Amino acid sequence: MSIKSINSSQAESLIKNNKDLVILDVRRPNEFKESRIVNSINIPVEEIEWEIDELEKYKDKPILVYCKVGVRSSVACAFLEEEGFTNLYNLRGGILDFNGEIE
Template identity: 45%
Template sequence: MTDITPDELKQRQAQGQQPIIIDVRETWENEEGRIDGSQNIPLGTLPDKVHDLEELKDQEIIVHCKGGGRSASAKALLVQHGFKNVRNLLGGFQAYQKA
């Protein structure tokens, strides 16, 4: 699955869609600002939390961080564990705020 742009995500949210969004930034970063409806699972804890997300394996999951690097790692980890529809938010939270 291709990654998602901040504009595409905001458009979908404006249409009332509630995609599954996982914020892989650290907790303190999430506390400074977050995307509505996102779930915070810091990248360092994601390997231990993958089993908690099993029921989402076939659903679209959007991962994001501050700029896109950590979420690219998170996407790779989830895909490696059998998740089929993981999309990275291009440019991360910084780009989302500006969109």
């Protein structure tokens, strides 16, 4: 399986130790504006199908996917896996459980 479910501290060390990491926020734009993990890009889960070309360039990179509590990010990860992405990390508990840096 190419999706790893990780907790906040695992996500923090992934962010710290992996300069190639892509951080994907799949919440709605208004949620993204309020707060987000530093350096994340926003593609709402409802639009990910149509924005897949945007993500193609990251296919070989590790991608940390998160939402508010972890449900939408699971859906997004499953979709990306079907599209051939192989290095996916789902942030369990979403941004609500994340203790790292938020902007």
